Structure formats: C-alpha cells, structure tokens
Amino acid sequence: MxxxxxxxxxxxxxSNGLGLLKDCTSCFVEEERNETYEIELTYPVGSFLYDKLKGxxxxxxKSNNRYEPQIFRIYYVSQPINGEITVKAEHISYKLNDNFVEKATCNGNCQTALNTLNSNAAFPTGFKFYSNISMNTNFNVELVNLWDCIKGTEGSIVDTYGNGTDIVRDNFKVSVVQNGGQDNNVLICYKKNMTGFTCEENWTGCITRIYPYVEKDNVRFVxxxxxxxxxYINRDPNPRIAKVDFSNYFQDDEEFNIEKLRILAKTYFKENNCDIPSLNYNVEFVLLSQTEEFKNILKDENIELFDKVIIRHDLYGIDIKVKILKVKYNNLLEKYENIELNFTKNTITSTINNTNKKIEETKEELNKKNNNLKVTMEKRDSEIELSVKNEKEDREASIKVLDGKIEEKVSEEDFGSYREQTAKVIREKVSEGDFSTLVEKNAQSVLIAIKNETEMNVIFDSDGQTIKNGALVVKDSKGKTVMRFNKDGTVGVQDIEVINRDKYSALYRTLSNMDELWFRDVGIDHLVIENDAFYIKDDDFGKGYNLKHFIRMVLKDEGLI
Structure with missing residues (x-):
C-alpha cells in the first residue's frame, strides 16, 4: 500500500488527504502486545509531499493483513541524511495520552470500567471501547492520563482485569479482551517457510516466593x-520474593478466608509462570499463501498479533503452539518481515526434553534392530551434532548445527557428499576418490566445478556463463553434436547462417583483412575487381601479370597484335 x-x-x-506518499523508499509498522504500535518510513528529500511531512x-x-489501514500521528521527522528523511508516527490510540481522568470509580466488569473512564475523560475521546472480560471487581483511578488508565501499571484496566488480557487497537476502537487473536493452526516450520530463528532468555521479574495479602476496610490480612x-524455590542461592495483592478476588461484603487466599497464592505461579525465565523467540518467515507455489492452495492463511501459531524446528526439537508477541509488517510489500513469540522456559525445556527422550528411544530401537549402527547426538556450547554410523558397512550420515552455519555429510566407502549452508553461501560437493564435483551458490553467482584431469569449472553470474579449462558441446535431441567450443578457442558447427552481411559487419571486416583466402570452387553472379588488384600467376613465363598485361601478352603470342 x-x-x-x-x-x-x-x-x-x-479521502486521499494531502496526497499519496508515492516516493516512500521504506515503510515498516511494528506492534508489540500491549506496548508500542508505531510506523517508520524513509522519504527522499525534494520528492512530492516531502515538505508536508511535519509533526x-x-x-x-496498512499494518497487518486482517484489519483496515491504520492511522498514525507523526511525532518525529529527522534531518536529511544521504538524501532521505526518517519519519516516525505512533498509532492514533496514543491520542488517549493527551486526555486526562481526574477520578473514575466503579464496581463491575471490564466493560463497565472502560465506560466509566470514557465518561470521566476531561474532553470527549472520540474512541469506542469494548471488552469481553466478565470478572466483577472494584476499579479506581485518579489523576492519570487516559491511556495509562488502560495500560498503566498498578491499578490500570490491564492490571485490575489482567492475567493474560490483550489490548487490540483498530483505529478509533480499543478492545481489552481475554484473547485478542485467533488459532488457525498456521504452521511455521524449519525447511518450509521459516527463514530465521533466534532466541533471547530474560530473567527480569522472575520470583520464587510470594507474600500474598488482602486489604479490606484498611485491615491487611496475611x-x-x-x-x-x-x-523452583531451591533453584537459586536465595529466594526471589515479591508481594502480591489478592484483594480484587474478594467481594466487598465477603469475609476474609485464609484457605481461599492460600489456594489463590499456590496457583499464582502456575497461572503466571513468574518463577521461570521467559524465552523470546524471533522468527522470520514467509507466508506460503504469498508465494507463487502455494498462493492458490492456501488462500486463507492469515496471522496477526495475539494469534497462536505452531512453531516446528526439528534441529532444536521444538514443536509447540504459542502466541505471537510482536510483529513487523512491510507496508509497501504488504507482508510480514518477522514475528516474535514468547513462551516460558519450562515449556520449551519440556518440549526439548521430550524430543531428546524420543531420540534416545530411537537410538535404543536402532540398536535392537542392528547392532552395527552407532547413533550419536552431542550438544556443545556452540553446536549440535547428530550422526548415524554403520561400522560394518563403513557408512555414516551426520548433521551439525553451528552458530550461523549448518553442515550435512554422508559417506560410504570411497564415496561422499557434503553440504554447507550459511546466510551468504551454499556449497554442495560429491566425491569419489580423487574426483569430485562442487556447486557453490551465493546471491551474485553460481559456480560448478569438476575435479578430474581437466580441473574444469563453470561460473554463471551477471556477466553470463564462463567456462575455465573445458569445452562447451551443444547437442540436438538425438544426441548429435551440432556445435562445439574447443579448449584451444576453435569452434565447430554443423551449419552457420550469418544474418548481418553488409560491408560493415564483423564477418566482412574479417574476410577483407585476411592475407589469403582459398576455395575449391567459387560461383559468382557478378565480379567487380580493380585491374591492378587482379593477379594472374603464369609459370610458363616465370612471372605474374595483372589482367590487362596478361590479355596483351596472350594476344601478342597469337599474332593478333
């Protein structure tokens, strides 16, 4: 768009407003769950509307594939750098930061609290609010801007009605819901549509002991x-302690119950996963429905922030369904650049452990079936290696995953194949003894090399096709050679037709500059030649003549002159 x-x-x-930013060179929208929602674009200096891009x-x-195009308010315009400016704008929902709530108090569900905020704003918001959270509790805010009333920290809508709530922003509609996304069983899989995969571990906010309490009528109950x-209390050298207020779980007219507080506190860790570090996974991928091969098969493939997707990565042993935490969308190409996922370490550890267990079971089963097979899986700090070796048949297959590189190898007796892949190059090699073939691919060229007596290699790049130490043979459908470029530079062809035959053609210049040119028979419709350029060799007289002298000599010899 x-x-x-x-x-x-x-x-x-x-309408089209002030106009279309048609010269935009890049335009990306990033949205993070319940956090930032911004657009950043670059625009050439001096282009149409350049001088109109102001705060x-x-x-x-367009910020995703599900909702209508979104409105963003410009808050930053850079100085020109390398002939371009950078413009940043935040989602229209941030206009709620401009509004103010002196005081808002109610008892009810989340929709009631949102309506109360809206009616107590300093000036009309122009926004619609929605929630499907039915929990009833006390809500009270004072002297806070409207956005912080929703997304702030202690006492906000998300804090009061939280535990997994999502803020869905669609222009002038703000929804606070239990699950803001969908579950369409979209699969992002290694070697299918996954193009990048990184992980970050975060221990911030991790606690292993809580101090639960309830406050009623200015009395604190513990x-x-x-x-x-x-x-996980014994995992760390000392406990990680935090207070937790469970007052909202007790109605005003409800008496304090110690057992209820104890149950709430014991389930707190399980429901919030706050006792284990979180793992943020950044996944780069391409939707198959946006490719030529699958576009007519997977027309309904669609994902968005808050959705649940299946992540499958065989090398890391990951096969799990998780919620999308953050998205980066390319507005100009109308496609996602990457997504970030968030799930806790115990979940992923459990998944990997299950995979390791399956590997061990597979190894055990293989050993039962064939004692000649040796299965090895090694995990080091910087790499993972899996290999299967048949010691009797001298055959081995292995795959090694390193930082930034994947290596695959298969060997049997004197034969072997090898594949190495990085972000910049892919190398594939097949060998037999001292002979081998190599294919190397990068973004600019493809190299095909043959190691034998000739040491030939072929390179395909922007200059065309280059053959070193080898010949080029062209054959017809029956296998007959019709053209051959030899190693010494000579060319043999079955037949040839010269299209350009005028006197300025390369063929004309070549023939006219040759010292000698011999033919067995020559048929000429019309011959024009200069007298001095026509030379007749006559061995009987021991010298040569031009045409005029030769005719005079013949006539004289016959006595005619």
Missing part, C-alpha cells in the same frame, strides 16, 4: 505462614 498523508485537523480519513500530521498505512513458595 502507498501511505497517505493527512493534515493535523483531519477527522474522516476517507502532528497523520499517515494512513497467611499464618506468610509466604508461599514456588516449586
């Missing part, structure tokens, strides 16, 4: 034992 620019006082956003104006652009421990 071509982004559209609007003036600061636009309210409808249905507080609006940009409409458990007799004071603390509740996580099952």
């Amino acid at each position: 071509i982004p559209i620019l609007y003036d600061y006082n636009e309210t409808e956003f249905k 507080n104006r609006y940009i409409k652009a 458990l007799p034992e004071k603390y509740i421990d996580s099952s």
Whole structure:
C-alpha cells in the first residue's frame, strides 16, 4: 500500500488527504502486545509531499493483513541524511495520552470500567471501547492520563482485569479482551517457510516466593505462614520474593478466608509462570499463501498479533503452539518481515526434553534392530551434532548445527557428499576418490566445478556463463553434436547462417583483412575487381601479370597484335 498523508485537523480519513506518499523508499509498522504500535518510513528529500511531512500530521498505512489501514500521528521527522528523511508516527490510540481522568470509580466488569473512564475523560475521546472480560471487581483511578488508565501499571484496566488480557487497537476502537487473536493452526516450520530463528532468555521479574495479602476496610490480612513458595524455590542461592495483592478476588461484603487466599497464592505461579525465565523467540518467515507455489492452495492463511501459531524446528526439537508477541509488517510489500513469540522456559525445556527422550528411544530401537549402527547426538556450547554410523558397512550420515552455519555429510566407502549452508553461501560437493564435483551458490553467482584431469569449472553470474579449462558441446535431441567450443578457442558447427552481411559487419571486416583466402570452387553472379588488384600467376613465363598485361601478352603470342 502507498501511505497517505493527512493534515493535523483531519477527522474522516476517507479521502486521499494531502496526497499519496508515492516516493516512500521504506515503510515498516511494528506492534508489540500491549506496548508500542508505531510506523517508520524513509522519504527522499525534494520528492512530492516531502515538505508536508511535519509533526502532528497523520499517515494512513496498512499494518497487518486482517484489519483496515491504520492511522498514525507523526511525532518525529529527522534531518536529511544521504538524501532521505526518517519519519516516525505512533498509532492514533496514543491520542488517549493527551486526555486526562481526574477520578473514575466503579464496581463491575471490564466493560463497565472502560465506560466509566470514557465518561470521566476531561474532553470527549472520540474512541469506542469494548471488552469481553466478565470478572466483577472494584476499579479506581485518579489523576492519570487516559491511556495509562488502560495500560498503566498498578491499578490500570490491564492490571485490575489482567492475567493474560490483550489490548487490540483498530483505529478509533480499543478492545481489552481475554484473547485478542485467533488459532488457525498456521504452521511455521524449519525447511518450509521459516527463514530465521533466534532466541533471547530474560530473567527480569522472575520470583520464587510470594507474600500474598488482602486489604479490606484498611485491615491487611496475611497467611499464618506468610509466604508461599514456588516449586523452583531451591533453584537459586536465595529466594526471589515479591508481594502480591489478592484483594480484587474478594467481594466487598465477603469475609476474609485464609484457605481461599492460600489456594489463590499456590496457583499464582502456575497461572503466571513468574518463577521461570521467559524465552523470546524471533522468527522470520514467509507466508506460503504469498508465494507463487502455494498462493492458490492456501488462500486463507492469515496471522496477526495475539494469534497462536505452531512453531516446528526439528534441529532444536521444538514443536509447540504459542502466541505471537510482536510483529513487523512491510507496508509497501504488504507482508510480514518477522514475528516474535514468547513462551516460558519450562515449556520449551519440556518440549526439548521430550524430543531428546524420543531420540534416545530411537537410538535404543536402532540398536535392537542392528547392532552395527552407532547413533550419536552431542550438544556443545556452540553446536549440535547428530550422526548415524554403520561400522560394518563403513557408512555414516551426520548433521551439525553451528552458530550461523549448518553442515550435512554422508559417506560410504570411497564415496561422499557434503553440504554447507550459511546466510551468504551454499556449497554442495560429491566425491569419489580423487574426483569430485562442487556447486557453490551465493546471491551474485553460481559456480560448478569438476575435479578430474581437466580441473574444469563453470561460473554463471551477471556477466553470463564462463567456462575455465573445458569445452562447451551443444547437442540436438538425438544426441548429435551440432556445435562445439574447443579448449584451444576453435569452434565447430554443423551449419552457420550469418544474418548481418553488409560491408560493415564483423564477418566482412574479417574476410577483407585476411592475407589469403582459398576455395575449391567459387560461383559468382557478378565480379567487380580493380585491374591492378587482379593477379594472374603464369609459370610458363616465370612471372605474374595483372589482367590487362596478361590479355596483351596472350594476344601478342597469337599474332593478333
């Protein structure tokens, strides 16, 4: 989509506004679950609307494949660098930061709390609010901007009605819901549509002991034992302790119940996974429905923030369904650049452990079936290697995953094949003794090499096809050679037709500059030649003549002159 620019006082956003930002060189939208939602674009200096890109104006652009194009308000315009400016804008929902709530109090579900905020705003918001969270509790905020009332920390909508809530922003509609996405069983799989996979471990906020309490009528109630421990309490040298307020789980007219607080506290770790570090996975991929091969088969393939997707990576032993945490969308190409997923370490560890268990079971089964097979899986700091070796048949297959590189190898007696893959190059080699073939591919060229007596190699690149130490043979459908380029530079062809036959052609220049040219028979329709250029050799007289002298000599010899 071509982004559209609007003036600061636009309210409808249905026309083309100030115009289309048609010279935009890049335009990316990033949205993180319940956090930032921004657009960043680059624009050439001096292009159409360049001088109109100013703060507080609006940009409409596509940010995903599910919702209509979204509105963003410009908050940053850079100085020109290398002939371009960078423009940043935040989602229209951030206008709620401009509004203010002096005080808002209610008792009810999340929709009631949102309505209360909206009606107590300092000026009309222009937004619609929605929630499907039915839990009833007390809600109270004071002297806070409207966005912080929803997304802030302690006492906000998300904090009060939280535990997994998602903020879905669709232009002037803000929804606080239990599950903001869909589950369409979309699979992102290694060697299928996954193009990148990285992981970050985060221990921030990890706790193993909580101090649960309830406050009612200015009285604080706690458990007799004071603390509740996580099952990971002995993992660290000392406990990681935090207080947790469970007051919202008790109605105003409900008496404090120690056992209820104890149950709430014991389930807190399981429901929040706060006792284990989180693993953020950045997955780069391509939707198969956006490729030529699958576009007519997978028309409904669609993902968005908050959706659950299946991540499958055989090399890491991962096969799990997780929620999308963050997305980066290319507005100009209308496709996702990457997504980030978030799931806790115990989940992924359990998954990997299950995979390791399956590997061990497979190894055991293989050993039962054939004692000649040796199966090895080694995990080191910087690599993972899996190999299967048949010691009796002298045959082995292995795969090694390193930092930034994958190596695959198969060998049997004197034969072997090898494949090496990095982000920049792929090398494939097949060998037999001292002879081998190699194929090397990168973004600019393809190399095909043969190691034998000739040491020939062929390179395909932007200059065309280059053959070193070898000949080029062209054959017809019956296998008959019709053209051959020899190693010494000579060429043999079955037949030849010269299209350009005028006096300025390369063929004409070549023939005219040859010292000698011999033919067995020559048929000429019309011959024009200069007298001095026509030379007749006559061995009887011991010298040569031009045409005129030769005719005079013949006539004289016959006595005619």
